[in-house]
Amino acid sequence: MLDLKFILNNRDLVRKACADKHEPDYVDEIIDLAKLRKIYVAERDELRKKLNEISDEIGKIARKKGNIAPLKTKAKGISEQAKSVEEELRLTEAKLDDLLLRITNIPHESVPIGKSEADNVVVRIEGESKKFDFEPKDHIELNEKLQIIDFERGAKIAGSFFPLFVGDGARLVHSLIQFMLHQHTENGKYREIFPPFIANRKTMIGTGQIPKLEDDMYHIEVDDFFLIPTGEVPLVNFVRGETLSEDKLPIYMCAYTPCFRREAGSYGKDTKGLMRLHQFNKVELVKIVHPDKSYEELEDLLADAESILKLLGLRYRILELCTADLTFASAKTYDIELWAPGTKKWLEVSSVSNTTDFQARRMNTRFRSNADGKLHYVHTLNGSGTAVPRLIIALMETYQNKDGTITIPDALRDFFGKEKIG
């Protein structure tokens, strides 16, 4: 969330951010509620002050065994007034807090202004375009012969967009997870976490999925739990409510988790194969950093996500997202898209974001600065490193042979244990 004072002092900037990101603008309501709140606080303070004075007086008289009855009557009246003002204040603050949780983060000044995803900027393209001496098939056609993904049985067991990976398909999934975790942790850079895949409401508010995206989450009503939509949720909330010492920063974490998404309202788009699923696997990277460092940390995080694709020898491009495509919590985001030569499309496999202090303020995660001894919010960053299903699409399509078999790239062989599928 944004700081109330910041919103009040930078109204036009916040309004512009809401407009540029195509997010709802609650600035006027917030201004009104903040005014009201200020009036109630002043009233409350005045009444409490009087009441505190009279109560002290009563205490002194009572110790001397004097008559306190007349003062008690007076105090009772003030106490009741104070309670009624406090009730109004509570209601006002509840409304204000709810709106503050629904205001989007401000984009960084470097983020291109845009109307839709068409205005995202291609920063660079990496990797060679692979030459085929035959017409490359897409992953769905390849699977017809290989039978490593079972869409029908997935639909039977859970529903559409819940495929099963079988045999070498399952092996491919877990070897990719192993490979990615190994790359991120081998030099000790990221500390691996194996978190719960279920989160409570406070956790979901902390990273910003709630209240805005609540309908996109799988919700377990009996316990008010949510299935995590990304590993970012447990990893970032690792530090929720904590005051860190500056020496502990930066904190680098990584985790494998499944990700659960209802994808409400997205039917009709990317419906074939592994493009869009309700449950998919992902290795996530998260950084908790000093606010002065977050934009250089963002570049470094992007490089770490890219390292996976370089090692696998895949062709990819980096997009800088325009304002319209930036997520609710993000101030700046790079997407990484893999080239799928059979599907002939760029597929998003990673989204690397700096949320600045937006999540930290929701979570109340601060550090004590060595420079001024005061508390400051940390900055939080997250990036996929990377998502498995679309990585599988690109691998199958890039490394397919004329006979329909798939060659496993060198970097993955020790993890996969074989050179070929099919």
Added chain:
RNA sequence: GGAGGGAUGGCCGAGCGGCUUAAGGCGGCGGUCUUGAAAACCGCUGUGCGGAAACGCACCGGGGGUUCGAAUCCCUCUCCCUCCGCCA
């Protein structure tokens, strides 16, 4: 699921209706001493809101209640600890 015990500032920990502006310690910052450091000693040191400031108000896990007055009493929720039951 049942029975007890707990949650207090960055950390530890006392307080159990008004003399608390939350004791004391640790840590941190400043000083004295010292060639320097350590030790010792002295001082300062929570967060938020309002205010130019003085100062005022709120905050002792969350919420509600009793009372003129609540960290303190009552109810409730969450989490942690000990034990019992059940189950991978």
